[in-house]
Amino acid sequence: MFESAELGHKIDKATYDKEVPKLREALLEAQMDLSKLAKFPVIILVGGVDGAGRGETVNLLNEWMDPRFLETHGMGEPSDEELDRPMMWRFWRALPPKGKIGIFLGSWYTWPILNRVLGHAKTPELDQSLERARRLETMLVEEGALILKFWMHLSKEKQQKRLKMLEKDPKTRWRVTKRDWEHYELYDKFSAVNESVIRHTSTAEAPWTIVEGYDPNYRSLTVGKVILDAIRKRIDEAGQKITEVSAPPPLPSIDRLNVLKTLDLSQILSKKKYLTELEKYQGKLAILTRDPKFSDITVIALFEGNDAAGKGGAIRRVASALDARHYNIVPIAAPTEEERAQPYLWRFWRHIPRRGRLTIFDRSWYGRVLVERVEKYCSETDWMRAYSEINDFEAQMVRHRIVVVKFWLSISKDEQLKRFKEREKIGFKRFKITDEDWRNREKWDDYEAAVCDMVDRTSTELAPWTLVEANDKNFARIKILKTLCQQIEAEMKKK
Amino acid sequence: MFESAELGHKIDKATYDKEVPKLREALLEAQMDLSKLAKFPVIILVGGVDGAGRGETVNLLNEWMDPRFLETHGMGEPSDEELDRPMMWRFWRALPPKGKIGIFLGSWYTWPILNRVLGHAKTPELDQSLERARRLETMLVEEGALILKFWMHLSKEKQQKRLKMLEKDPKTRWRVTKRDWEHYELYDKFSAVNESVIRHTSTAEAPWTIVEGYDPNYRSLTVGKVILDAIRKRIDEAGQKITEVSAPPPLPSIDRLNVLKTLDLSQILSKKKYLTELEKYQGKLAILTRDPKFSDITVIALFEGNDAAGKGGAIRRVASALDARHYNIVPIAAPTEEERAQPYLWRFWRHIPRRGRLTIFDRSWYGRVLVERVEKYCSETDWMRAYSEINDFEAQMVRHRIVVVKFWLSISKDEQLKRFKEREKIGFKRFKITDEDWRNREKWDDYEAAVCDMVDRTSTELAPWTLVEANDKNFARIKILKTLCQQIEAEMKKK
Known part of the structure; x- marks a missing residue:
C-alpha cells in the first residue's frame, strides 16, 4: 500500500520554483470560484506518520491560499466541554461552512489508530470506529462536501532520518518530542494499523491520497495539486446537470393497520x-x-x-x-x-x-x-x-x-x-x-x-x-x- | 434598601388564581410582539439570597411563557473552555438574540459578591467589577437590549424559616444544600455586600427590582408583571419615533500634523x-x-x-x-x-x-x-x-x-x-x-x-x-x- 510512497520522490528546486506560482494562482482562483459560485464545503484531513511534514504542509497551504476562505483546526487533546459530548461533537463544531475549506490536522482517525496501537482498543473496536467514520464521510459527501484525505508517509529509515534532521536544527528542534521517538519505536505496529485503516476507509467518495513525506518540495506540490484538481473538478461538475444519486427502493406498501391506527386513543385519566x-x-x-x-x-x-x-x-x-x-x-x-x-x-x-x-x-x-x-x-x-x-x-x-x-x-x-x-x-x-x-x-x-x-x-x-x-x-x-x-x-x- | 421587601407581602390564592391567566395571556402576547414586531433582546438577571425562590420563579416563567422565545441559563461553575477566556465570555456566548428573552440564573454579579463576602476580594476590586458590569449593561442597552434585574430578598428570619420549610418537605429537600446554611450564617455580611452592589448598579437604564421572596404568589406575580410592563413599554415606545441618544461632543479639530502624516513612509529594508x-x-x-x-x-x-x-x-x-x-x-x-x-x-x-x-x-x-x-x-x-x-x-x-x-x-x-x-x-x-x-x-x-x-x-x-x-x-x-x-x-x- 505504501510502495509508491517509498520510492524517494523528489522535486528539484528549479522545477518547484517554477511550479509554485502557477499552482498558487490556480488555488486562489479555485478558492474564489468555490466561495462565489460553487459553494460547497471542502474538508481536508491531514494524517500520517510523525516527521512526515504534516504541520509544515498545512502551514504552506495557509501561506499559499486565501485565509479568508480557509480554516485550520489542530485537533489535539479534547477540552472538558468536548469530553462531555460524543467524540464527533468537536469535529461537527469545527466543520467548514459552504464555500470554505477546513483543514483538520488530526482527524476522526487519529484516536482510533492510537488506541489500537497502544493497546487500549482491540481490532473489533477499531473496525467499529472505521465503520462509523465511513458512514460519517458518506453523509458529508451526500450533503455536498468534498472530502480530501491525505496520508503523509515515511519509510522507517526515512522517518529516523527526518527526526534526526529536525532535531539537529535549532530552529526545528521543538518539533521533535519524546513521543515522536516513542512512536518511532512502534513503527511496525503503527504501519500495520495505518495500512488497515487506509484500506478500510479509502472509499470512492473519500479516498486517501498517500504522499511520500520526505522531500518537502514533492510533498507540498503533490498536496497542492491534488487539492486544486479535486476542487476544480467538483466546480466544473457543478456547472453540469447533477445526476441525482438514485434513491433507495421505495418503502413497501403497508397492507395492515399501521402503528398509529393501532393506538387506543380513547384512553383517559381522571x-x-x-x-x-x-x-x-x-x-x-x-x-x-x-x-x-x-x-x-x-x-x-x-x-x-x-x-x-x-x-x-x-x-x-x-x-x-x-x-x-x-x-x-x-x-x-x-x-x-x-x-x-x-x-x-x-x-x-x-x-x-x-x-x-x-x-x-x-x-x-x-x-x-x-x-x-x-x-x-x-x-x-x-x-x-x-x-x-x-x-x-x-x-x-x-x-x-x-x-x-x-x-x-x-x-x-x-x-x-x-x-x-x-x-x-x-x-x-x-x-x-x-x-x-x-x-x-x-x-x-x-x-x-x-x-x-x-x-x-x-x-x-x-x-x-x-x-x-x-x-x-x-x-x-x-x-x-x-x-x-x-x-x-x-x-x-x-x- | 430592603425595607419594602421585608413587609410580609402576600397574595391570597383566590387573587393569584384570578390574576395568573390574564398575566400569562399578556406575557404570551408580549412575547409574540417581541419576536415578530419589535425584535430587541430581553436580558433578565435573577439574583438574590438562598431560599428566596429564584429557581422556582424561573421555572414558573418557563411554564408561563412560550419556550420558543425564551432561553434560561444557569450560570454555575465555569467550564475549562470558559476559564480559559475572560470572565464575560460565558455570558456573551449565552446572550439572547433579538426577539428573544434570556434568563440568567446567576449573573455577572454572582462571583464578585461571593468573592467579596468570602474575603477573596477587597472592596476596591468589587467596585471595579461593578463598574465593569455597569459599563457592560450600558453597552447592551445602547445596542437595543432591555435589561431587567431581579433581586429576590428575604429577611434573616424569613430565610431561616424558608430553608427549614424546604428541608422538611421530602420533595424540596434537595434544594437546600450545606452551602445554603453556610451562607445563612454569613447573612449580615452578604446583606451589606448585596446592598452595596444593588446601590451601585441600579442605573436608569438597568435598575434592580427588589422582590420579597417569601410568598411564592406575591413573588411570581410581581416578577411576571414587571417583565410584562417593561416589555410592553419598550414595544410601545418602539412604535413611536425613537429619540436618538445624543452623541458625545464632536472630536476637537486637529490643527497639527496628524499621527499618520508624521510617519516616515520612506523607510526601507534591503x-x-x-x-x-x-x-x-x-x-x-x-x-x-x-x-x-x-x-x-x-x-x-x-x-x-x-x-x-x-x-x-x-x-x-x-x-x-x-x-x-x-x-x-x-x-x-x-x-x-x-x-x-x-x-x-x-x-x-x-x-x-x-x-x-x-x-x-x-x-x-x-x-x-x-x-x-x-x-x-x-x-x-x-x-x-x-x-x-x-x-x-x-x-x-x-x-x-x-x-x-x-x-x-x-x-x-x-x-x-x-x-x-x-x-x-x-x-x-x-x-x-x-x-x-x-x-x-x-x-x-x-x-x-x-x-x-x-x-x-x-x-x-x-x-x-x-x-x-x-x-x-x-x-x-x-x-x-x-x-x-x-x-x-x-x-x-x-x-
Whole structure:
C-alpha cells in the first residue's frame, strides 16, 4: 500500500520554483470560484506518520491560499466541554461552512489508530470506529462536501532520518518530542494499523491520497495539486446537470393497520388520578435528576406530534419538575443562515448538552422525514438517507450515555379539529394556531404515512419511539413523565 | 434598601388564581410582539439570597411563557473552555438574540459578591467589577437590549424559616444544600455586600427590582408583571419615533500634523537585510510560541490598514512561523444573520481563543470606527460609543493575560495607486482588487481622519496601536514580527 510512497520522490528546486506560482494562482482562483459560485464545503484531513511534514504542509497551504476562505483546526487533546459530548461533537463544531475549506490536522482517525496501537482498543473496536467514520464521510459527501484525505508517509529509515534532521536544527528542534521517538519505536505496529485503516476507509467518495513525506518540495506540490484538481473538478461538475444519486427502493406498501391506527386513543385519566400521578412522577423526575449519578449521564427528550397534540403542555409538565439550571428547551424553527451553510444535522449537534444536563427538543431532527418529506422541502434522496443518518447520530449519543427519549404525540383528526377551534377562541392560545396548521391538516394522510415510516425505520433498541395516545391530555402527560423516569432510571442503574 | 421587601407581602390564592391567566395571556402576547414586531433582546438577571425562590420563579416563567422565545441559563461553575477566556465570555456566548428573552440564573454579579463576602476580594476590586458590569449593561442597552434585574430578598428570619420549610418537605429537600446554611450564617455580611452592589448598579437604564421572596404568589406575580410592563413599554415606545441618544461632543479639530502624516513612509529594508531579519524574528516567534510559558497566555494580533497595504502578506509571514495547530486566522467579513441579531462585539467575542493560542484578526472590531463610520453604515452615536466599548473589551482581554497587538499598516496614496494597478495585472492577485477598493480610495481623507481618531481614542497603555510604515513591504513585515515578539515576550516575563 505504501510502495509508491517509498520510492524517494523528489522535486528539484528549479522545477518547484517554477511550479509554485502557477499552482498558487490556480488555488486562489479555485478558492474564489468555490466561495462565489460553487459553494460547497471542502474538508481536508491531514494524517500520517510523525516527521512526515504534516504541520509544515498545512502551514504552506495557509501561506499559499486565501485565509479568508480557509480554516485550520489542530485537533489535539479534547477540552472538558468536548469530553462531555460524543467524540464527533468537536469535529461537527469545527466543520467548514459552504464555500470554505477546513483543514483538520488530526482527524476522526487519529484516536482510533492510537488506541489500537497502544493497546487500549482491540481490532473489533477499531473496525467499529472505521465503520462509523465511513458512514460519517458518506453523509458529508451526500450533503455536498468534498472530502480530501491525505496520508503523509515515511519509510522507517526515512522517518529516523527526518527526526534526526529536525532535531539537529535549532530552529526545528521543538518539533521533535519524546513521543515522536516513542512512536518511532512502534513503527511496525503503527504501519500495520495505518495500512488497515487506509484500506478500510479509502472509499470512492473519500479516498486517501498517500504522499511520500520526505522531500518537502514533492510533498507540498503533490498536496497542492491534488487539492486544486479535486476542487476544480467538483466546480466544473457543478456547472453540469447533477445526476441525482438514485434513491433507495421505495418503502413497501403497508397492507395492515399501521402503528398509529393501532393506538387506543380513547384512553383517559381522571383529573383526580392525574393530579396524584403528576405529583408522583414529577417528584420522581425531580429526585432522579438531582441524584449524584445523574451527573454521569445526559438526557435528550424530543417531542414530535400532530399539530395541537399538546407538545407544549407536556414539555411544561416535564420542565417544571426540573431545576432551571440544568435543562434547556430547544425549539426547532427554520434554520439560520449559518445553519443552512452546514450539513443538515449540524444545527442539532450544536445543541447537544453536557453531562448532567437535560435538553428538550420541541420538534427535532425528525423534521427531515416529516414536514420536509411531506412538503417536499428536500429531495426524496435526502429524506431517504436521513433515516440511517439519524440512527447513526442517535447511536453516537447513546454510546456516550445520552438517554435519547423520543415521543410522538398522537391525536385523532377529529380531536385536532376540536382543538384548533378551541384555540381560535382562547385569547392567549390563538398564537398557537396559524394558517399553516390548517394547511398541514389537509395533508393528514401524507403525514400519517411519514410518521409510520419514521417509527419503522428509527425506533431502535438504543433509542425507541414512545407513541403517546394524546386525545386525553392527562393520560398523555403521565405516560410521558413515566416513560422519561423509566428510561433515565434504567441508564443510571448501569455501571 | 430592603425595607419594602421585608413587609410580609402576600397574595391570597383566590387573587393569584384570578390574576395568573390574564398575566400569562399578556406575557404570551408580549412575547409574540417581541419576536415578530419589535425584535430587541430581553436580558433578565435573577439574583438574590438562598431560599428566596429564584429557581422556582424561573421555572414558573418557563411554564408561563412560550419556550420558543425564551432561553434560561444557569450560570454555575465555569467550564475549562470558559476559564480559559475572560470572565464575560460565558455570558456573551449565552446572550439572547433579538426577539428573544434570556434568563440568567446567576449573573455577572454572582462571583464578585461571593468573592467579596468570602474575603477573596477587597472592596476596591468589587467596585471595579461593578463598574465593569455597569459599563457592560450600558453597552447592551445602547445596542437595543432591555435589561431587567431581579433581586429576590428575604429577611434573616424569613430565610431561616424558608430553608427549614424546604428541608422538611421530602420533595424540596434537595434544594437546600450545606452551602445554603453556610451562607445563612454569613447573612449580615452578604446583606451589606448585596446592598452595596444593588446601590451601585441600579442605573436608569438597568435598575434592580427588589422582590420579597417569601410568598411564592406575591413573588411570581410581581416578577411576571414587571417583565410584562417593561416589555410592553419598550414595544410601545418602539412604535413611536425613537429619540436618538445624543452623541458625545464632536472630536476637537486637529490643527497639527496628524499621527499618520508624521510617519516616515520612506523607510526601507534591503532584500538581504530583510531575509536575515525575517529568519531571525520568525525563528524567535517560533521559539516563543513553543515555550511552556506560552500556554499561560493568549495572543490576539489584529491587522487593519489601507487597502493594498499588505495585510495579507504580513499575516502570512507571521503565520508561517507558527504551528498550524495553535493559531487561526479570522477574516472579518459582513456579519451573518446570527451575528446581526446580537450586539456589535458579539461576533468578535465568539472568536476569542483559549490559552496557549494565537488568533489573527484580518480586520477587526475597529471596522465600526473605520468603514462603518465613513460609509455611514451605523449612526454617529454608534461609532462614538464604540471607542469606549472597544477599550473595555480590550481591557477585559488584557486582564486575562491576552496580549492584544494592534497593527495599522499605512501606505501613501501614491503607493496605493501603484499597487492597485499592479494587482489588476497579476492574475492571482486580481481578486484582491474590487470596485469597492476604488470607491474607498475616493474617501481617502475621511478614512485618514477616522484612523487618526481611532488611534487617539484607542491606543491605550494596555493595548497600544503600532503604526506600521508599509510603503516598503520588507520594512513593514519585519516591524510587525519584531513588535509581536516584543509584546509576547514582555507578557511571558510577567509572573
